[in-house]
Amino acid sequence: MSQSNENVPVDEQSAREVEEAGLRLGLVDTSDAEAFDKWIRADFRGFHGGAPSKEVLEESRGHLADRRTTAVYDDGIPSKEPVGTVNSWIAPLTVPGGARVNSWAISSVTVAPTHRRRGIARALLGGELRAAHRLGVPLAILTVSESVIYGRWGFGPATFVSEWRIDTKRVRWAGGPTVGRLSFTEPEEYRETGRAVLDAVMAARPGEIGLSAHLADRLIGPLKSSDNPERYRLVRYDSPTGEPEGFVSFGVKGHDDFVRHTVEVNHLAAATDEALTALWRFLLELDLVSEVRAFTRGVDEPLPALVSDVRGAAVASIEDHLWVRILDVPAALTARTYEHDGELVLDVTDDLGLAGGRYRLSVTDGVATVTETTDAADVTLPVASLGSVYLGHDFARALGVAGKIEGDVLALDRLFRTAVPPRLSTWF
Numbered sequence: 001m002s003q004s005n006e007n008v009p010v011d012e013q014s015a016r017e018v019e020e021a022g023l024r025l026g027l028v029d030t031s032d033a034e035a036f037d038k039w040i041r042a043d044f045r046g047f048h049g050g051a052p053s054k055e056v057l058e059e060s061r062g063h064l065a066d067r068r069t070t071a072v073y074d075d076g077i078p079s080k081e082p083v084g085t086v087n088s089w090i091a092p093l094t095v096p097g098g099a100r101v102n103s104w105a106i107s108s109v110t111v112a113p114t115h116r117r118r119g120i121a122r123a124l125l126g127g128e129l130r131a132a133h134r135l136g137v138p139l140a141i142l143t144v145s146e147s148v149i150y151g152r153w154g155f156g157p158a159t160f161v162s163e164w165r166i167d168t169k170r171v172r173w174a175g176g177p178t179v180g181r182l183s184f185t186e187p188e189e190y191r192e193t194g195r196a197v198l199d200a201v202m203a204a205r206p207g208e209i210g211l212s213a214h215l216a217d218r219l220i221g222p223l224k225s226s227d228n229p230e231r232y233r234l235v236r237y238d239s240p241t242g243e244p245e246g247f248v249s250f251g252v253k254g255h256d257d258f259v260r261h262t263v264e265v266n267h268l269a270a271a272t273d274e275a276l277t278a279l280w281r282f283l284l285e286l287d288l289v290s291e292v293r294a295f296t297r298g299v300d301e302p303l304p305a306l307v308s309d310v311r312g313a314a315v316a317s318i319e320d321h322l323w324v325r326i327l328d329v330p331a332a333l334t335a336r337t338y339e340h341d342g343e344l345v346l347d348v349t350d351d352l353g354l355a356g357g358r359y360r361l362s363v364t365d366g367v368a369t370v371t372e373t374t375d376a377a378d379v380t381l382p383v384a385s386l387g388s389v390y391l392g393h394d395f396a397r398a399l400g401v402a403g404k405i406e407g408d409v410l411a412l413d414r415l416f417r418t419a420v421p422p423r424l425s426t427w428f
């Protein structure tokens with residue numbers, strides 16, 4: 001995976017906006033431990049995390065060093081810690097058809113509560129999008145703490161995730177015979193194999209991103225900053241021919257009643273259906289456990305078909321997850337493939353003036369060509385709505401009902417939607 005850090009200077013417009021607010025924008029030299037630690041502390045505090053220990057700081061420095069790391073400073077405050085943070089890097093995003101498109105991944109957006117609502121986030125986000133646009137990166141992506149924040153910058157929710165609560169005293173396995181071999185392992189011993197399994201999973205499904213070592217390791221086992229790391233367990237799945245094809249990392253929580261432990265799945269990775277069924281079966285048949293909780297699963301998780309009692313495996317929530325911001329309409333639309341042929345003129349509006357325009361999208365044998373046009377539009381939509389339908393999620397009709405896509409919504413839906421919904425199974 002390519003990373004971007006050095007050589008992308010601060011955005012001048014952002015620097016001006018921050019200066020007008022009496023503050024200062026700067027890139028953090030991530031090899032300067034003292035400056036980077038201040039940034040990391042501000043980031044943890046921004047998400048109401050505990051104060052990071054020396055060990056956690058050291059681990060975080062290692063993990064985050066390659067990202068382009070930006071800070072806003074208030075030079076008047078004694079601590080000299082940033083009052084605003086953001087970092088970014090280029091991550092490959094899998095799109096329908098299997099191409100992996102370089103996308104500007106944005107994370108660690110925080111503003112100190114002492115400096116909130118003065119336009120710091122606005123300056124930072126605008127700067128990230130302009131930097132990516134200047135570099136010709138066609139998409140920006142992020143996962144969000146709150147879904148009300150990023151629409152104003154042209155991001156739209158493009159994948160959704162499900163959270164599950166499975167009453168394992170109620171359900172029995174109904175998913176047919178399972179194959180392969182399961183065994184306990186340790187993160188240190190499994191790390192390289194686990195990263196390779198994750199890469200196979202992430203390459204295979206639209207919406208998933210290529211993971212840095214840090215993002216992969218967090219799924220394989222606990223980080224120093226994880227709660228109760230001693231409770232984590234890791235089980236690997238190997239196919240009947242010995243191929244590593246999946247794993248599950250999970251934590252077990254005790255209960256006064258010893259037969260009613262709760263399992264919280266940290267991550268379940270399955271590169272094949274055989275791995276998926278074997279790992280789910282393992283979780284559902286654990287002794288001394290009454291509930292399994294799983295998060296960040298796809299909206300098409302097959303659990304209802306894998307259990308004897310559908311209501312014993314309940315969806316606790318469905319939430320927006322990956323948000324996509326299209327920066328270059330022709331590049332984005334030609335990078336993916338389509339399951340139906342067709343032609344549409346799209347009028348894309350963009351308040352930030354980065355990606356707007358009228359484009360003719362012609363799809364033949366699943367492959368798109370996109371040209372600018374002045375012909376009448378079949379569909380008019382803001383760039384956020386285009387981001388929402390881009391990866392194939394079934395969202396166009398809802399956006400049409402809400403007035404956020406106008407024109408021939410059904411034609412747009414037929415062209416963009418995919419039989420397998422996109423999924424992102426991690427946070428970043």
Ligand SMILES: CC(C)(COP(=O)(O)OP(=O)(O)OC[C@H]1O[C@@H](n2cnc3c(N)ncnc32)[C@H](O)[C@@H]1OP(=O)(O)O)[C@@H](O)C(=O)NCCC(=O)NCCS
Nearest residue numbers: 046109110111116117118119120121122143144145148149
């Ligand atoms: C979210 C956060 C970064 C916003 O920073 P900020 O500097 O206060 O935001 P700004 O002043 O630049 O606000 C820009 C616009 O976004 C709106 N906005 C910002 N945060 C919002 C929120 N949490 N909910 C609703 N609107 C919000 C502002 O009202 C403003 O809207 P306007 O231009 O229409 O008036 C900050 O509140 C924060 O650090 N929150 C905790 C960490 C977090 O959730 N980060 C996001 C990670 S994905």
